């Protein structure tokens with residue numbers, strides 16, 4: 001009998017989730033597998049919100065941000081009743097394999113399903129945060145970095161014109177991949193992220209910043225601080241106030257927020273989403289189970305979900321140093 005594959009997107013939406021959905025749909029069609037989608041992350045499994053993917057014209061979705069299956073966070077999945085309900089829906093529709101595209105939380109959800117459901121589960125890394133091991137880049141990360149870089153380039157123009165100090169807060173939840181990649185790409189004078197900051201050193205950091213700002217203002221005008229979200233005690237506003245109180249230095253704040261999640265995916269993300277979507281269907285056909293499909297050093301690889309979830313992917317020390325060196329050279 002024809003295999004029936006289900007797909008859903010969960011957690012923060014990420015540009016090119018659609019590319020992965022499209023590849024999965026087209027590959028199922030090619031291999032004569034039935035493909036269905038569940039809406040709104042795990043809520044769709046719990047509430048049985050279901051669609052036959054053949055009803056979608058997936059082709060035009062390649063260049064669209066967001067996700068045609070919608071995404072959400074789902075509290076009910078954190079209870080065993082919720083997980084069992086989700087599994088009952090999979091049984092009701094006689095699903096043979098489930099593909100979940102999302103971040104680490106979503107993959108934890110998939111693992112929870114695996115404990116109560118005997119069929120195949122495959123994860124795909126879909127999050128702007130790039131905080132998943134088992135892949136060099138997650139689907140959506142390159143677009144978020146591009147979007148934030150373009151936004152900060154614009155901030156730089158006005159900052160230069162007014163010789164202003166800007167604090168720009170970027171997303172990343174609890175990881176600094178966006179902060180470092182965007183900060184280095186825009187030549188930010190300071191990057192403050194999880195990898196080079198701890199709350200008990202906040203005062204010291206303010207002193208360092210004031211010294212650097214002082215030097216910088218003798219050369220040319222602007223000074224950009226890229227700040228990772230969820231990091232500075234009291235957030236960007238508290239940092240701004242400390243700079244004023246301790247150095248009489250005025251600064252402007254820009255929180256880039258959700259614009260980093262939207263927009264048309266860059267080609268790199270479209271191609272990653274497509275490659276991993278195709279590989280997910282191949283993995284099902286070849287009998288793989290309980291793995292996440294990612295790409296490392298140009299090769300598609302499968303890593304056990306357990307390992308992905310329990311292995312951190314910090315920003316490399318080399319990359320953190322690159323910023324430090326750039327700064328030291330600049331401020332000499």
Ligand SMILES: Nc1ncnc2c1ncn2[C@@H]1O[C@H](COP(=O)(O)OP(=O)(O)OP(=O)(O)O)[C@@H](O)[C@H]1O
Pocket residue numbers: 010011012013042072073074075076077078102103104105106107108109110112126127128129173
């Ligand atoms: N331990 C868990 N057990 C079962 N389900 C979980 C678990 N953790 C998370 N989930 C499910 O996955 C959903 C998404 O998780 P989360 O909000 O952490 O986002 P994510 O997938 O990590 O993506 P992103 O970080 O990009 O937003 C949760 O709302 C919940 O439904």
Ligand SMILES: O=P(O)(O)OC[C@H]1O[C@](O)(CO)[C@@H](O)[C@@H]1O
Pocket residue numbers: 012103127128129171172173174229261
């Ligand atoms: O859109 P929400 O639910 O506020 O979530 C925001 C979080 O989601 C992400 O955009 C993706 O994980 C994080 O960078 C951010 O911390």
